[in-house]
Amino acid sequence: MSDLYFASDLFGELDRLQRQMSSLFGGFPSSIRSSRYGAFPGINIGTTDDSIEIVAFAPGIDPATLDISIDKGLLTISGVRASPQPEAGDNVRRYAQERFSGNFRRAVELPQYADPDKVQARYADGCLLISVGKREASKPRAITVQ
Template structure:
């Protein structure tokens, strides 16, 4: 038998410590180019065999005022969102949850992204960007001889 004695459950304490550490770093980016909490627009990024799909949730943005560019593997989305309906005159505002003003969001693309194959469309408040992959990076079947 060991002379070492724990007054509490060791695994319970480790679990508590892990939860505290997770809470401490909650909202921090997972990479240097990731966004901070509250960044606009929020995005979803996914991939298929032939494309990289990006959805930027940007309600209230005039699509004609969006600026989308790719440079050195970085996709940049910039624009401005204005206030649609101001509060009535004389109203003292004590909360504002809707972001207004200019924004810029930069997303690092994978190496297989082809900057010459980009398509963007704005539908129902969502900016949908499709970036094609280079032919050399697409999966292909190899036959054994």
Template sequence: MSDLLFRTDLLGEFDRLQQQMSSLFAGFPASLRATRSEIFPPVNIGSTDDSVEIVAFAPGLDPASIDVSIDKGVLTISGERKPDAPEAADGVRVYASERFMGAFRRVVELPQHADPDKVDARYANGCLTISIGRSEASKPRAITVQ
């Protein structure tokens, strides 16, 4: 005879837990392909000793249609991607579209050491690269011991 004694029905508890988990994730799609990416453009953010580097992946955009601004320590990237898929008038019926189209706005909070007066933005090969210089006071420096 086992020394373990369960005061409740263990399988019933697992069933209850499974129901709670199912209701918790009920709003999520069954697969990643079913999700629509609402965050556009995706960004990578990093830093060097001299700058904060932000790369936004935004292929197929006209650089003139991208707006970049900094206000109170917040970087904003906005613009619009025009549809480039075949039109319904061409006799093509689109039944799946995974490429984001429409207006977008991406907001990134900058670190305190970023200097909004030292900004360089360039667009090449579908990537918007934004380099924001660091303030002089925040740059690492060597101190000579006497």
């Protein structure tokens, strides 16, 4: 058995390789359920016995500018994220810009058991929290044996 020696940090090398692969493939999604690289807002989706819980990470957005709709099983979140810095002009030269600003739209396909009449949304601490209720027929229930 031979000993391997890496002159640098192994995890650093793996990170570099991942960045190179991402740039090579232009940020294609890693799976069919993935969204495009850098999609805004980032979201987490989970479920409870009674609802589907969606958290959209949208710091710095005025909740009054958000538009949430459900149509044919598709939940859509759209709005505008203003830029906190002055626009590029004669006096401002940008060297890098990583923070997204402008119009955005994000769509999530809901499962068939989602009830579009039972939707609640609130904005807290930079997160848009959306709860979509489940239809009664899809909720777990105990069955007694006779």
